[in-house]
Amino acid sequence: MNDSLSEAYLLSFGTIIHWFARYETLIEAVLATISGADATAIKLLTVDLNTTQKRKTLLRLLRHRAVPLDQIDKIQSYLEVLHTYTPLRDDITHSVWVEGEPADTIWPAWLKAGPRTAIKAKHDIGSGQKAFIDEEDERITYTLEELKEIIGILQSNYIGFENYIGEIGLKPSLAA
Numbered sequence: 778m779n780d781s782l783s784e785a786y787l788l789s790f791g792t793i794i795h796w797f798a799r800y801e802t803l804i805e806a807v808l809a810t811i812s813g814a815d816a817t818a819i820k821l822l823t824v825d826l827n828t829t830q831k832r833k834t835l836l837r838l839l840r841h842r843a844v845p846l847d848q849i850d851k852i853q854s855y856l857e858v859l860h861t862y863t864p865l866r867d868d869i870t871h872s873v874w875v876e877g878e879p880a881d882t883i884w885p886a887w888l889k890a891g892p893r894t895a896i897k898a899k900h901d902i903g904s905g906q907k908a909f910i911d912e913e914d915e916r917i918t919y920t921l922e923e924l925k926e927i928i929g930i931l932q933s934n935y936i937g938f939e940n941y942i943g944e945i946g947l948k949p950s951l952a953a
Contacts, residue, residue, distance in 0.1 A: 782874055786883060789924035790869045796931040797828055797866050800859055803939060804831045807947050811842050816949070829863060832856045848945050855938035862927060865919070882918035 808831075809819045823831055835856070839849045868874075872885035919927075942948040 782883060783921075785921055786874070786924070789921065789928060790874075792928050793862070793866060793869060793924070793931065796928065796935060797859070797862075799935060800856075800931075800938075801828055801831055803935070803942070803948075804835050804856075806949055807942055808835055808838060810947050810949050811838055811844070828859055828866070832859055844947075851941060852938070855934060855941065858930060858934045862931065865927065868917075877918040879918075882920050884918040888917055 805819045805823060806816060808814075808823070809816045812819070814822075823834065826834065836849065836853060839852065868885045872887060874883045875886045876882070877884035877888075939948065
């Protein structure tokens with residue numbers, strides 16, 4: 778096994794996982810607030826749901842409770858960051874990472890076993906034309922600086938989300 782990852786990379790991985798946990802805890806707090814249930818009951822009901830499923834559950838319940846559409850849209854935009862970085866989080870939790878290509882990057886070790894992108898989707902670019910377009914979801918290598926930038930995005934977005942749900946009365950005072 779190649780243990781070439783520095784402590785800085787491992788710290789970045791742990792920090793990303795922790796931010797996802799904080800988002801999940803905040804989503805659970807909002808679910809508790811809008812459902813009238815206590816936080817422990819919501820935790821027990823959602824323990825087997827992943828982040829994406831919790832996000833979808835929250836958005837469905839917001840619609841069911843007739844929360845104003847502009848508030849739902851704003852909440853959905855805050856939670857979009859989770860959708861953006863879930864593939865990275867999944868690779869962190871389910872892959873061994875090694876030095877990548879180029880040399881100052883890391884990537885999941887399973888990528889060395891085959892082509893970097895076996896299948897790439899063609900996207901409609903208008904006028905009936907299609908082209909290959911790289912998307913964030915298709916990203917596979919990361920530098921330490923890029924991971925730190927992602928951590929900053931997760932953190933600042935979380936703070937904005939937490940403040941916003943407080944402003945609209947959806948966050949209990951004891952939420953994490």
